[in-house]
Amino acid sequence: MGDIPRISEAEWEIMKLIWKSSPITSDEIISSLSDKMNWSGQTVKTFINRLLKKGAIGFEKSGRNYLYHPIVSEKECIKAENKSFLERVYDGTVSMLFSNFLEDEPLTDKEIEKLQKLLEEKKAERI
Amino acid sequence: MGDIPRISEAEWEIMKLIWKSSPITSDEIISSLSDKMNWSGQTVKTFINRLLKKGAIGFEKSGRNYLYHPIVSEKECIKAENKSFLERVYDGTVSMLFSNFLEDEPLTDKEIEKLQKLLEEKKAERI
DNA sequence: AATTTAAGTTTACGATTGTAAACAAAATAT
DNA sequence: ATATTTTGTTTACAATCGTAAACTTAAATT
Structure with missing residues (x-):
């Protein structure tokens, strides 16, 4: 770890x-x-x-x-890579990352709905 | 370009x-x-x-x-970097990328709402 | 058993990267 | 004008990376 x-x-x-x-x-x-x-x-x-x-x-x-x-877990590697990418390209601003990917990458309706659900959860979770 | x-x-x-x-x-x-x-x-x-x-x-x-x-534009560099990152780490699966970042990165309420709006637009746009 | 093949280990080599020192030229200060 | 400082250019050097050949050892085939 x-x-x-x-x-x-x-x-x-x-x-x-x-x-x-x-x-x-x-x-x-x-x-x-x-x-x-x-x-x-x-x-x-x-x-x-x-x-x-x-x-x-x-x-x-x-x-x-x-x-x-x-030996190293997928989770921790992905996390490390996420962090480094977010820092390097977006200076740590996650919302910029999201809007960029949303703009450029095609998503199916199902994927969009899943994301909406995740966002709802995220919001609820923090109350 | x-x-x-x-x-x-x-x-x-x-x-x-x-x-x-x-x-x-x-x-x-x-x-x-x-x-x-x-x-x-x-x-x-x-x-x-x-x-x-x-x-x-x-x-x-x-x-x-x-x-x-x-000389190279920020937009095209970011786009290229996005693509390479998405491929390398997520095998091109955007929704996985999103759920991961959503899980790990803190977002303010405002950011969440902005993303929800973006998702709505994205959905509308494709009908 | 001797030979061929498969699997793992070692070595190679040029390009890129992080890190900078050394050098040259031009401008500023004395 | 000469010395010093600034700014740009060239060279350096070890580590990592992509790319693989060469070598070794053990297993499979004949």
């Missing part, structure tokens, strides 16, 4: 997969990402290794294979 | 200031940021120069000084 290592753009791809599908073998990671991302198997291996060194993921041997699993 | 150069975290600080206060001298940039960011004047100069080389900013001479101004 303490200090999250810095995770690069490419490494985020790996992490997302590991969070979603852990425990997972390197083989599965490679099959899943090398096409989608246009990475050679070696490249994927490098990313996996860097994440190991950074302590972002771990593994345990299962037969001759490694099964990788996250 | 075409291709935005990649702007690093430190460079974003410079850009934000230039967008806000252009035309601006290096001296003003340095005074404004070296304290706030704990950067030496030289470091700030390096960032300014890199932004020049990347074509993100330009200058015109005014006497012996340079007056810096943005």
Whole structure:
């Protein structure tokens, strides 16, 4: 929970997969990402290794294979990334962030309604 | 409008200031940021120069000084950054992004109401 | 058992980034 | 005019990142 290592753009791809599908073998990671991302198997291996060194993921041997699993949680990584993004781009002003995304990104009716509900909750919660 | 150069975290600080206060001298940039960011004047100069080389900013001479101004617009940079962040962290799912920020970030009542209005507009707009 | 293959480890290499020192040129102060 | 200060330019250097090849070891195939 303490200090999250810095995770690069490419490494985020790996992490997302590991969070979603852990425990997972390197083989599965490679099959899943090398096409989608246009990475050679070696490249994927490098990313996996860097994440190991950074302590972002771990593994345990299962037969001759490694099964990788996250060490840092998705939640805390996302939170850290949110914060850094919000600071960097919006100087910490959340409402600007929201209006920008609202303007630029398409949302389905369902998504809008869900957000409205969330906002209501948020308002209620604080009374 | 075409291709935005990649702007690093430190460079974003410079850009934000230039967008806000252009035309601006290096001296003003340095005074404004070296304290706030704990950067030496030289470091700030390096960032300014890199932004020049990347074509993100330009200058015109005014006497012996340079007056810096943005070349890439704030809007397009923010948009690019939004997109890359949304992709990297949320795999493009805006609604997830929203719920996360809503959960973690405090919002004033006014901000919430403004967002609700925006959502209403967004909904109306699409009918 | 010997050879091929698969999986993990080490090394590589150029680009970018954060951090600045060193240098040059021009303006200001003495 | 000369020295000093300011401002812009060039060079530096270690860390990270994207990209992968080379090497090693263990397992699977023949």
